[in-house]
Amino acid sequence: MHIILQSPMKILFLPAYFHPEKAASSYLSENRNHVFADTGFEMTVYTPIPTRGVSAEVRNEYKRRRIETCYDGKMTVRRFGMMREGHNPVLRAFRYTLCCVRQFSWAVFSGEARRCDVMFISSTPPIQGAMAALVKRFTHKPFVYNLQDIFPDSLVGTGLTHKGSLLWKIGRWIENFTYRHADRIIVISEDFKRNLLSKGVPEDKIEVIYNWVDENAVVPVARKDNPLFDEFGLDRSKFYIVYAGNLGAAQNIDIILQAAQSTRDLPDLQYLIFGSEEQSEPYKKRVAELNLQNLRILPIQPYERVSFVYGLGNAAVVSCKKGFGGIAMPSKTWSILSAGTAVLASFDTGTDMQRIIEGNDIGLFTQAEDLNAFTAAIRKLYDDPQRCASMGKRGRDYILTHLTREIGTSRFVKVLNYFAK
The missing domain is CATH 3.40.50.2000 (Glycogen Phosphorylase B;)
Known part of the structure; x- marks a missing residue:
């Protein structure tokens, strides 16, 4: 009798930011990755050298150490050089574009990336999803889109643009292109789901998963x-x-x-x-x-x-x-x-x-x-x-x-x- 061993799921991450960079909800990705590792998933990450909220010393340390493993060897992180992130929105957008070009290249041409079964893509920056859609067209690799922020609606809400503007039209094109090619879209509320349904996204693509809290880390204190x-x-x-x-x-x-x-x-x-x-x-x-x-x-x-x-x-x-x-x-x-x-x-x-x-x-x-x-x-x-x-x-x-x-x-x-x- 032959025993057929199922190979472990291999996930490709292409994040704009990664540990030790911190954000208000960075615990969510850390919790999720821990569980992925415990489940037996293997993870490959291509990400820039850290810049947001880190010192020059930390940044230099990661410049020297381009490859690392974490989560008991279940995740391999490969970092590439990239200029520091500034406050100028034009330069920041330029940096995002360069990052996506580098990540697209790794995802399409790297043997390790091509061996992955699925991409897991976050919605920051908003062009990340479009980049993953292009990768899919070249490699036929499916991707899951983790939608934490709806672009360009968020820009309209903050007054940075208005409906019908050139920026809004570009944003809507990017949004539609991403949604059309994503195999699953994870949203954080029923309100998000209704928003996507109103834009013609098929319901069977959408999965509502509320952001959680680590109930053992955040507790009542007298x-x-x-x-x-x-x-x-x-x-x-x-x-x-x-x-x-x-x-x-x-x-x-x-x-x-x-x-x-x-x-x-x-x-x-x-x-x-x-x-x-x-x-x-x-x-x-x-x-x-x-x-x-x-x-x-x-x-x-x-x-x-x-x-x-x-x-x-x-x-x-x-x-x-x-x-x-x-x-x-x-x-x-x-x-x-x-x-x-x-x-x-x-x-x-x-x-x-x-x-x-x-x-x-x-x-x-x-x-x-x-x-x-x-x-x-x-x-x-x-x-x-x-x-x-x-x-x-x-x-x-x-x-x-x-x-x-x-x-x-x-x-x-x-x-x-x-x-x-």
Whole structure:
């Protein structure tokens, strides 16, 4: 009797960024890759020498070490030289293009890459998917597109372009070309799925996998055990509203400042905003101009301290400008819930965000940019801190039931197994 051994699944990654580069949701790819390795998948990565958020010393170290293995030898990472990433959007786009050219060359002509069964492609930068589609046309290799950001809709939402502009038309062509050639498209919410369906993407191509949270890394922390109260000189007896993360235009941080201005009469209410130094500067000036004694802007904290950050709050904010609800599902929402903190949302109505918050009584939901409703919600929470605590407990239970690391990563394995030989 002959025993036929099935060869392990081989996955080709072509990321624009890779460890040690850090992003707000980098834990997702790390969790996913760990599970891929544990499942027995073999992974090959072609990526530039790191540039984002790393020192010159680290960058030089990777220049000397172009090949490495990780995840117990299940992943081989090959790095190629590339200029540093700057702030100029034109130069950044040029760098993205050069990276895609190099990755296309590796994917088409490298024997190791050609032996892979499937490509796993992320949506940052947006031309990455189009590059993978071209690789597929040359090699007939299928690809899974992991869609975390819908381009060019996101540019319209931030005001960088408008529908009908040349940039929008180019973006839509890139988007359609990518969707047409992708074999599976993973989206992070039902709102994303509806967006793609409205653009003619077949439903059987789309898989909804919500971003998860590592429920063992982000946990409820009692105030008496939270070191950030002492580090920042915070009174443990006060009521805190916390925001942490990106302070960009899409997040509508202004509504938090306006709410702080409108609730000065509440003596024990304090607002805490955690953000990067660069993004914080204009808001610090605004806080000083408005003399907001009830709001502090603090340094962004590493992911390892997320439990402490959200543990400061009786409630934590998830906010956006109008029009972003169908193209955004902030992962911070799951971290807030996993930390056992109530969610205070200022978000588009009719979205997954509203359905999940209101359907599970894990916070209060208000329409995006509605300052009166947002302020009224804050006053409701302030008047009933016990209700906040109960919402936080239900939020933690929701994570443990629906959005754990194991639940999320296992769904990725299921999608990739479809392409096993």
